[in-house]
Amino acid sequence: MNIPAYCEELGLKAQAASRALADVSGARRDDALRAIAAAIRANAQTLKRENKKDLEAGEANGLSSAMLDRLKIDDAGVEKIAKAVEEVAAQGDPLGAVLEGKVLPNGIKLQKLRVPIGVVLIIFESRPNVTSDAAALCLKSGNACVLRGGKEAVHSNKAIAKCVQEGLSKAGLDPNAVQLVETTDRAAVGELLRQEETIDLCIPRGGKSLIRAVVEQAHIPVIKHYNGICHTYVDGDCDEQMAVDLCVNGKTQRTGVCNATETILLHNDVVESGLAKKICDALVAKSCEIRGCEKTQAICSAAKAATEEDWGEEYLDLIVSIKIVDSIDEAIGHINQYGSKHTDAIVTTQIKAAEKFTKLVDTANAFVNCSTRFSDGGEYGLGAEIGISTDKLHSRGPMGAADLTTYKWVAYGDGQIRG
Amino acid sequence: MNIPAYCEELGLKAQAASRALADVSGARRDDALRAIAAAIRANAQTLKRENKKDLEAGEANGLSSAMLDRLKIDDAGVEKIAKAVEEVAAQGDPLGAVLEGKVLPNGIKLQKLRVPIGVVLIIFESRPNVTSDAAALCLKSGNACVLRGGKEAVHSNKAIAKCVQEGLSKAGLDPNAVQLVETTDRAAVGELLRQEETIDLCIPRGGKSLIRAVVEQAHIPVIKHYNGICHTYVDGDCDEQMAVDLCVNGKTQRTGVCNATETILLHNDVVESGLAKKICDALVAKSCEIRGCEKTQAICSAAKAATEEDWGEEYLDLIVSIKIVDSIDEAIGHINQYGSKHTDAIVTTQIKAAEKFTKLVDTANAFVNCSTRFSDGGEYGLGAEIGISTDKLHSRGPMGAADLTTYKWVAYGDGQIRG
Incomplete structure (x- = not known):
């Protein structure tokens, strides 16, 4: 030929x-x-x-x-x-x-x-x-x-x-x-x-x-349509049960898909309140492997140490990386550095935090108080989808x-x- | 460095x-x-x-x-x-x-x-x-x-x-x-x-x-932002004075710009009616050089013979190529073959012809009864323009x-x- x-x-x-x-x-x-x-x-x-x-x-x-x-x-x-x-x-x-x-x-x-x-x-x-x-x-x-x-x-x-x-x-x-x-x-x-x-x-x-x-x-x-290194960030002010639910649903409801949460970022305040430990325990109860920063390992004995590679990894599996951050700015900076511009969520009760996150995270789908798993053409009412664009030109997202x-x-x- | x-x-x-x-x-x-x-x-x-x-x-x-x-x-x-x-x-x-x-x-x-x-x-x-x-x-x-x-x-x-x-x-x-x-x-x-x-x-x-x-x-x-090989097609049914004006304006009002008409296509019917000759004469009166097909040369003694290259040429000068076509389909086919998907106009009184032309010509700007020179961000009310896209993705036209x-x-x- x-x-x-x-x-x-x-x-x-x-x-x-x-x-x-x-x-x-x-x-x-x-x-x-x-x-x-x-x-x-x-x-x-x-x-x-x-x-x-x-x-x-x-x-x-x-x-x-x-x-x-x-x-x-x-x-x-x-x-x-x-x-x-x-x-x-x-x-x-x-x-x-x-x-x-x-x-x-x-x-x-x-x-x-x-x-x-x-x-x-x-x-x-x-x-x-x-x-x-x-x-x-x-x-x-x-x-x-x-x-x-x-x-x-x-x-x-x-x-x-x-x-x-x-x-x-x-x-x-x-x-x-x-x-x-x-x-x-x-x-x-x-x-x-x-x-x-x-x-x-x-x-x-x-x-x-x-x-x-x-x-x-x-x-x-x-x-x-690159991969989905999606984040769920739990802000200091948030509904505790909602934070647990969204982290667990984002990571474990279906793991082999591009809109699953791969990294969870937790504000330092939720370490002190005990919420961080609750989130880790709920993930472990779902048989999810945790790869965490030092602070995460300190509150969760089951957590392994995350390597630099983990922050850029799309596991597509029952594995999650977790990092404790000092501020919403650190969370946004982390997502913009390691994310794949696919889908990223914040859990917060604060309007200012929600607006800052959705404005400054460079992502196709910026979510407030809902699971990253909703990033989907069918869920958006767009009908069957050809994929989820991680590009910015012509078409972005589903x-x-x-x-x-x-x-x-x-x-x-x-x-x-x-x- | x-x-x-x-x-x-x-x-x-x-x-x-x-x-x-x-x-x-x-x-x-x-x-x-x-x-x-x-x-x-x-x-x-x-x-x-x-x-x-x-x-x-x-x-x-x-x-x-x-x-x-x-x-x-x-x-x-x-x-x-x-x-x-x-x-x-x-x-x-x-x-x-x-x-x-x-x-x-x-x-x-x-x-x-x-x-x-x-x-x-x-x-x-x-x-x-x-x-x-x-x-x-x-x-x-x-x-x-x-x-x-x-x-x-x-x-x-x-x-x-x-x-x-x-x-x-x-x-x-x-x-x-x-x-x-x-x-x-x-x-x-x-x-x-x-x-x-x-x-x-x-x-x-x-x-x-x-x-x-x-x-x-x-x-x-x-x-x-490729070049503009823009066409003005004069259909069999058209306002004669309008056809003369739009051909002359499209070609000669300003020649060094991408939205100037470079090729004029004339329906065979307007040869018989004498309009084709009027258009040629008006262009010659503006000192415009004509490079035409055989039929064009037969009605305009000043016309030189167009070569195959002429149909794909952006002259940016007082030169125009002219071709006589047998049908609107031939005109559309010619534009889709030789044009640069920039701006193309039809002169017609017929709704069906206008609709066919604007639907089937693969161009960023499809005009009916106006000069190709209007293809411009300022004219469209878009403000200053970064250029005129001949691409189809993300942004098309001005x-x-x-x-x-x-x-x-x-x-x-x-x-x-x-x-």
Whole structure:
């Protein structure tokens, strides 16, 4: 395969499909999504058969049981994949909104209209359902997409992509609106990231090393979804039970997710009041390992010593780092130094502390008196999400279908010329 | 000079300044802008003296008289520079707006607030006034900035940057909020573009080769301001005098600007009606050189033959390319192939044609019945502009101070945990 030529052609086909999509109504895009869901259900046997090839290869290559589990598509899995596409179809149309509008002094009627971005490249790892999830969100927002999945799921991804294209064709849309990259050669990623004439945006979904490799090679804009090193800071003035609940919920309700609390910062005052010990005990009671600063170790015998690395660690596990700080400023400074600009919460009764924290912590989601676990597109009412952006440009925090749009300025005059 | 260490330090200082700026009110930012304008006026003699060094070096290096003219700062120039900063101070505060707000079903109050981006790197060529213009827009929007100017204006840029820092200090703000890169070594650009931990955005202002070099090296987001290959398309059904006026105004009212019309597309029907000839004659009467397709040459004896290159050329001069097309679809296809996604206009009386054109032309500014010259931040009421983005991400079309902002999600709960 001539990879540069293949990637250029993928981009050109996607661009042609995206330009045709610009003239397709929301109702027709939703019809296509429902046709895709139907095709997924109709091809359940094929999906499971192809998925089995990936599972067998994965076992042979020694994938962990957790990874094999993420890879697996059984009957319930097929239904879940189809349903997720239908749920996107059921959301409101993100396109067509007038974001601003005014009549200029010269009489020109100026509007800022929400429109699709064009062509989105999604690079992802392991989970095959990303193939249909990402395709659905791109179609919902009027974009064509190029999908590049990981090699562990190559057969599953191909089978799902085939269903997607079948659905598109049945709905009368260009099947090239969703294209899966057919080679797992790494060179293809570099080539795709140079197609700035045809591809408008890349969203890498996966670990830090994948994202870094994309950023280093890309000539097209990238929206990064880095990991979540989320903090819960317990201020000196706070509701004690609430502080315990939010620390425990933030850390332990679900550990393998990016919005779980990874570091707890406790104001020195709550050491003196005994609250710090209560929080530690409640975490230990949930079998959570604590890695603490010296002061934390002094109040919690179960705590191990935290290393410098711990403050920048996304455990995704029943492990938490805890640090006692002397002030809210020290807490803010710590978060801005070690955090990943994802989600950070304060527990406080004080308006001034809440305002200072939300203003000065450089984060996508600044929470007061609620669990970091609420940082989520579904919870925010944005619908299914493509991920949680830790970038500041274009889209920040949970990204739904509306974040896969841009705008254009449309002006109507009646012959105005500039003097 | 150890360039990597120097650039890392620039980024760190800028980030510290930007974090302090997050707590500075709009009134204080405006005070600082007025102090900067005062410092520029107070240092008029120094500015002119330093500028003279650049002019002498430019003459010695054989810069064109047009370039020397752009470089020159005389008394009127000093006043213009100071006034531009004051005008930015007089604009409304782009920060503090609530972009969205809702109460979630669980009672959490969620708001999407407009906040500064953080640290903006601006890389620019020749005109020294960009130093103060860019600094003013960044400060207005609460951002720190790192400015890297061209070597032709090195003394002028340094002198202006000194005034900016003097003004910041007088207003009690961190002078590192605006830092000029002190070396003209090209290696510094590459290093700055890798400071992804501290620099949030790069805006290159200059020619295509500068922008391309930035895109190829950047590990941080870039908003590109490519050139303007703007089109005016005259549909079959149109007001004849309006069509003549808009073509002439779009092309000739000012030629050295990115929103000037560079290519005129004429529907075949207006050849038959004689309008095409009228348009050509009006352009020739304005001493405009025409480079046309065969049909254009047949109706206009003054027209030279257009080459393939002409369709992608930004003349910035009294030259226009003209093509006769058979349909609006051909016009749209031509613009999407050769245009630069900047500004494109249609002249038509037909609603359907206007809607099709504005929907299907992939451009930042789609105009109906007005001159392409209106694509401008000032005309749009956005205030002073940092440029016109030909990108689709984050900001598209004229970029004002508000486009140098992002948002953060702020949530207030009263102890909500996720079940």
